[in-house]
Amino acid sequence: MSKIFRFVATYVALAIGAAGIVVVLYAWNLPPFHGSVETTNDAYVRGQVTILSPQLAGYLTEVPVQDYQRVRRGDLIARIDDRIYAQKLEQAKAALATALASLSNSEQSRKSAEAKIQSAKAAIESANAAFDAARTADDRTRSLLEKNIAPQSDAEKTRAAFNQAQAAVHQAEAAELVAEQDLNTIVVSRKSLEANVESARAAVKLAEIDLANTRITAPQDGTLGEVAGRVGQYVSVGTQIGSIVPAQVWVVANFKETQLSGMAAGQKVTLTVDALGHERFAGRIERFAPATGSEFSVIKADNATGNFTKVAQRIPVRIAIEPQQKLIDRLVPGMSVVASVDIAQEDMARSVALEHRRIN
Known part of the structure; x- marks a missing residue:
């Protein structure tokens, strides 16, 4: 009887052990129970955390x-206390007013110089007229002197008047050149004054920006x-002084490189969030990281060693969360997530599409 009992107990123990092995293989998704669903618990909710400074x-x-x-x-x-920055703005505005006044003064100087040029031109015309009259009188007197009609003293007087009229013409022409040079000087200095005005306006803008930046x-x-x-x-x-987190969030799941062979952008993803009582959310794969996580680490591993051990690397996968889902407004960056992807869904979708084409 004891032999039979031991025989039965042995078989029961073997059966329980086999069942345990089967459960472990099934739970860990290992052969022969390895299906088309790839799962990772190395996944977290992510968001844009902006530092306020x-x-x-x-x-x-x-x-x-x-x-x-x-x-x-x-x-x-x-x-921030804005008294200093408000006064700097008033100071910049005063400097701008001074620059504008200097520019207006330059405009008046330009108009005055132009008027002087016109006056110099009129003086030249008057001097030329007087010169023509003096030359005519000198020619007439010299002609009369040659005929012994006019005395020598009259000829000398008309000659002196001629020379004086000629000098007056030269003086008027020189005055015109001086007036033109004065105008050129004013025009050149005006460009400098215009640059000063623009600089003062920029200073006002900078002061306004500084004053606005006192409000964070x-x-x-x-x-x-x-x-x-x-x-x-x-x-x-x-x-x-603080940080702000916008409402938009997504999930970054770090899958092993051996899990990625059947994944593609657009595939549906099931997300389970630990903090929300394992609430399920639907998502879609957006894109894959351009390198494994180890490549982005500050201190990279050097595999060129004699005792190398191959370790499966993980590649971050960005997953978009479908909008308008229950409890989606309670997702915050940093929450732990379990992400599952059925890599057979692409094959199923392709089969359905081919069947639809065949029927049509």
């Missing part, structure tokens, strides 16, 4: 937000992380 230095005078508060684009996150606002809609800024705190350029 000031572009100016100063004391915080207002921080109207709190940790984990939802904000919209343009909402005030913190304000939300760059987009989202939810704030921990707000580190405090009223009265001195901050400098790049000081982290």
Whole structure:
């Protein structure tokens, strides 16, 4: 009887052991139970976490937000004391007004120089007229002198008047050249004044930008992380005063390289989120990383060693989450995810398409 009992117990133990091995093989998706579904628990929800930092230095005078508060684009996150920057703006505006006044003065100087040129031209015409009259009188007197009709003294007087009229013409022409040079000087200096005006306008714009940057606002809609800024705190350029996380999220699943042979962009993915009671979400493969995760590490492994052991590498896969799903608004970056891809779905879709073409 004991032999029979031992015989039965042995077979029961063997059966239980075999069943255990079968369960393990099935649970781990190993042959002969290896199916078409590839799964990884090395997956996480990802999002764009934007660090909020000031572009100016100063004391915080207002921080109207709190940790984990939802904000919209343009909402005030913190304000820096703007008194210095407001005065710098007024100073820049005064410098611009001075530059504009200098430019206006240059315009008046240009008009005055042009008027002087016209006056010099009129003086030249008057001098030429006087010169013609003096030359005519000199010619007539010389002719009368040759005929012994006019005395020598009259000839000398008309000759002196002729020389004086000729000198007056030269003087008027020289005055015109001086007026033209004055105009050229004003025109050249005007370009410098115009450059000063543009520089002053740029300084006003920079001062306006600095004044606007005293208000640190939300760059987009989202939810704030921990707000580190405090009223009265001195901050400098790049000081982290908080962060904002937009609503758009996705999943990055790190599949082993041995799991990727049947995967392609557009395939459906089943996502299970641990933090939401293993709630299932639907997604689609968007794209694959251009290299394995180890290639992006700071310290890369050197496989050129004598004791090399081959290890399957993992390649990040970006997965888009389908919109308008239950509890999708509760997904936040960093959550752990289990991603499953049925690599046979592409073959099934191709078979259905071929069958549809054959029927039609």
